[in-house]
Amino acid sequence: MSAGVGVDLENLWIRFGDFVAVRDANVHIKGGDFFSFLGPSGCGKTTILRAVSGFLEPSEGNVLIGGNNMQGIGPNKRPTALIFQNLALFPLMKVWENITFSMEIAGASARDRRKRADELLDMIALPGQGDKLPSELSGGQRQRVAIARALCAEPDVLLLDEPLSALDLKLRQHMRTELREIQKRVGITFIYITHDQGEALTMSDDIAVMRAGVIDQIADGKTIYNDPATAFAASFVGENNVFRGKVLEVRGDQALIRTNRSGDLLSRISTANKGKMNVGDDAMMFIRPEALSLAPTGTQGDHFVTAKVNHEEFEGNTFNIFMEGDGGKELKVAIPNHGQSFEDHSGQDMTLEYEVNNAVAVPAGELAAE
Amino acid sequence: MPSFLKEFFNRNGTLMGSLMLGLVLFWTVGLIILPQLSMLDFSFRPNLPPPEIGGPKDIYTLENYKYLIFGPEGGSQDYNAVDLRVFFRTLVAAVCVTIFNLILCYPIAYYLGQNKGNHIRVFALMLIIPYWINEILRAFALRIIFGESGVINTLLVGSGIFDTPFDFIRNDIALYAGLGYAYILLMIFPIYNVIESLDHNQIEAARDLGAPWWRIHKRVVIPYAKPGISSGCTMVFMLSAGALAAPQILGGPSSLWFTQLIYQQFNDNSDWPQGAAYAIVLLVTCILLVLALMRVFKVNMGDIGK
Missing domain, CATH: 3.40.50.300 (P-loop containing nucleotide triphosphate hydrolases)
Structure with missing residues (x-):
């Protein structure tokens, strides 16, 4: 052939x-x-x-x-x-x-x-x-x-x-x-x-x-x-958490974004948008549920997010925590199950941590329908 | 009680079930089978004046059937050439009308079945509305259209295609057109029904695999539409062979339809047994012909009902 x-x-x-x-x-x-x-x-x-x-x-x-x-x-x-x-x-x-x-x-x-x-x-x-x-x-x-x-x-x-x-x-x-x-x-x-x-x-x-x-x-x-190029690609392919905001500062390949709910967060700029995101632009930042991990409650910083836990679920391979997120959407965190003990945090505030390289920023755009 | 009957009564209840069964039996036995049996009985009896019916002369005989084949006893010819010719001509003409109708209706049915939208509904309506008009009126209308000074001849002569008007009536063209037109819906709708349920992707799949349009029809559409085609053809053939109004009104003076002979026997000659024999011969021949063709084209009886 x-x-x-x-x-x-x-x-x-x-x-x-x-x-x-x-x-x-x-x-x-x-x-x-x-x-x-x-x-x-x-x-x-x-x-x-x-x-x-x-x-x-x-x-x-x-x-x-x-x-x-x-x-x-x-x-x-x-x-x-x-x-x-x-x-x-x-x-x-x-x-x-x-x-x-x-x-x-x-x-x-x-x-x-x-x-x-x-x-x-x-x-x-x-x-x-x-x-x-x-x-x-x-x-x-x-x-x-x-x-x-x-x-x-x-x-x-x-x-x-x-x-x-x-x-x-x-x-x-x-x-x-x-x-x-x-x-x-x-x-x-x-x-x-x-x-x-x-x-x-x-x-x-x-x-x-x-x-x-x-x-x-x-x-x-x-x-x-x-490394999604648009907000749609980021939200359509796989599960993703969105943080809306404005670009506060561009540091080379990274951008500091003033998010609507979660303070100033640092993120990698997606490859397709390098050099195209300017200070003051509407931006969206995405972090996968598996890229978030638990941090000591109340920790502040440009890669820490604090939010209230709505509910939790046990999926077998992961514990999923659903927290109050941006724009009515829940913030999902997936913690791998290593057999560790796990207590219910519903109603409490929790702080999450991520590696800046695992967060990606794109210009604000249309999100995929759920 | 056989199981299918039991199931039937279980599903519909005793009262409704008996009512439905009774009506169906009345329909088939009372209105179809018994009258036909009495025709069959007639056909084997001699034509007697009323006082002699039931008398010693009222015996079963093959006289009426002999007459169709050999003509009157002591006649000048060996065979009843006139009636036999009419008989076979009727059958051949009915087959031709059926084929002509199939060729005409298949594309229409295909178009209607594979297209969606309002224009399809309008199209179907335009096909149905003429049938609100009485069959005899429609036949006379065609006679006027095909007449010597009718629309078609006026056009043909006026445009210089013909020098003199063409006699559509004498050449039976009006008759075939009339018969074809009379049963067009009975051909279109069974085929349309089947083709409508054909998944359009099948046609596209065949096209995608390299088939030209005629092979798509030959290999995909026609096999699928076969039940509809056979039920349409059966109806058109049976009804054309048994038509009376169209041949009476549109037929040429010299071309009789076999049903007209039957009509003459019953009405003009008052020879009911002879007429019954002719009618039975036509009925049985038509049924046999249909069954034979169904065998040839591998159609099951169950398919006809689809």
Whole structure:
């Protein structure tokens, strides 16, 4: 199979009437990458996928696959295969006919098709199931058949539209690993659409975080998690505590922020915003629940936060403390469980400590909905 | 009591269950099976004046069926060529009307079924409203449209395509158009019903896997729509073969429809047994033809009801 064909979106705009579904998207997807578009429903990620697969012509801009402009080329002529959210297996065709549908269209003989179907069935660990109907398979098996059907077309780019969303949690987590393995084995470019940050983080080489038609950040999972470019990316990917305020002072790569509730706190400025945050700007500072730890109550300083405990919960691997936070949102602290004793602090003030490097400041912006 | 009946009564209660069962039995037995059985009985009896009915001459005979095949006894021809020709022509014409209707209605049904929005409702309404008008009135309207000085001929002659008006009536074009139009809804709606439930992603998936539009229809849409297509075709075929008003009004003077022969036997000749025999032959042939075609296209009886 090909060594990996890249996909480029150049100044891509997609409008439906007055509604802008995708606003000036510029994305370079390297050949052989597992690339995810991550965002809440309605953010335009599926629209982008439809533009890549050819079901939708962009209003402006270009889709390039392997450097070739795809304008005017229909979905049946593009080197892409799409896996639908509901899989869209053909219910009246047997599994092997489903898998080799693209070969049937290309005019391959029944014997060749049967042979290829058996190979692919082995690959997806469903040997000997070719003569069943899709309705006779379980959800996870149908999922794999859909992947096999798409791979059978030998696409350069496989497009996946939230294909795991219909599965239950266990199976979903299992299929993540499996999808990633399949991708590594076949070596083609995967473009994956999801609203589930867990899926995006575990499987992807690179992730584009999308919000309301705009791509906020494109980076690998670690960067997006640790070094978000926008308030939205910081609040959408993983759990995060927000502190709103104004920039009081910029010290190189760090900023002292006068927060609305928690005094002056020091934070790292996210890489994407270095040099762009000025004194007096509205800013947001984010600290992950696991980056906060308990400190002696009443300690003052630019990396200490004191707040009242609302309630606590025991999650097994962590004790979670929920405290009064900024803007009606609770401040969450996750203390790893090492078997230490743990007393209930509800109603009391507690002080938390963090390492400045684990706090990240970005310009104030829209937060992800809970 | 068989288990399905027990379940039926459990679900609906004894009173409601008996009422529903009674009505269904009255409908099928009283209104369908018994009259047909009496027709069957008629068809095997000679045509006798009323006083002789039940008399010694009133015996079962194959006379009426023989007549359709061999004509009157001592006739000049070996076979009843006139009636047989009408019979087969009716069947072939009904098949043609069915095929024509299918070709016309499938795209419409597909369009209606796979598109959403207000214009679809308006479109469906425009298809239904003409059927508020009496069938006979519609047939006469078509006769006027297709007539020698009708709209179509005026247009054709006026635009210079034809020098003289074309006789749509004598050439049976008006008849086929009338029959086709009469049953268009019976073809569209069963197909529309099935196609409406077809997941649009299936069509996109097939397209994405490289299929051109006609192969999508051949491999994905038509197999899925088969129950609707067969129930539409069955209805249109049965009703076309059994139509009377449209052939009477739109048929040319020389082209009889088999139902018109049946009508003549019953009314003009007052020969009910002969008419009954003709009607039974038409009914049985149509049923056999439909069953045979269902076998060929691998359609189950249960699919027709979908």
